[in-house]
Amino acid sequence: MEDHEIVKLYFSRSENAIPETRSKYGNFIMAIAMHILNDRSDAEECENDTYMGIWNVVPPQRPLDLKAFIAKIARNLALKKYHFINAEKRRPQAAVSLSELEECISVNDGRNFSDGELSAAINEFLALLNEESRKIFLLRYWRFFSIKEICRKFDVSKSKAESSLFRTRKKLKKFLIERGLY
Numbered sequence: 095m096e097d098h099e100i101v102k103l104y105f106s107r108s109e110n111a112i113p114e115t116r117s118k119y120g121n122f123i124m125a126i127a128m129h130i131l132n133d134r135s136d137a138e139e140c141e142n143d144t145y146m147g148i149w150n151v152v153p154p155q156r157p158l159d160l161k162a163f164i165a166k167i168a169r170n171l172a173l174k175k176y177h178f179i180n181a182e183k184r185r186p187q188a189a190v191s192l193s194e195l196e197e198c199i200s201v202n203d204g205r206n207f208s209d210g211e212l213s214a215a216i217n218e219f220l221a222l223l224n225e226e227s228r229k230i231f232l233l234r235y236w237r238f239f240s241i242k243e244i245c246r247k248f249d250v251s252k253s254k255a256e257s258s259l260f261r262t263r264k265k266l267k268k269f270l271i272e273r274g275l276y
Contacts, residue, residue: 097160104152112145119161123168129238130172131179140175144168169236194259195235198267199276212275219269223262230255231262 095114103111123144127137147167157163199212220228230248233239239247244255270276 101152101156101160104149105156112149115145115148115164119164122161123164126165126168126237127172130169130176136175136179137172140168140172143171143175147171194263198263198270212270215270215273215275216266219266222269223265227258227262230258234259 095118097118100111100114100118103114120141123141124137127140127144128134131137131140144164144167148164151167155163220231223231226248230244233244233247234241241252241255241259244250245252248255250258267276
């Protein structure tokens, strides 16, 4: 079923909306949740919460890109669950990935700016990257892939993956400084 047809099901409040979403995007949602939570039962709970989240916001929202819309909901729910579960535990992969980004997205001058401004700037920055650098960056910091997983996916050495991420973070920091967002 096409995305626009699935969205129509949500707008008509059809009970088929969730099974159709699950059929098309269930594995995608689970992959996002598993990379963050690393636990099948927590990921399944996150998947179910994602369907409920979609149901609660469509309508009134009409997503232009259903896959990206679903990914954002799933990722946010998984991160929320991750923070709840790991409030006082060791820092697994997601926390490590986020800590790497702290050097790029810290605001040190007290200036207030909206999440939308930062999000738009990061999207603009990602559009400037070559495809491989962009994909490596997104897998690490959006999907929380480990360095080892990135190496396997792109058939690159650990040093190449790490240096690509390092250079991209450095470019991102410079880009945000130039726009007054750092």
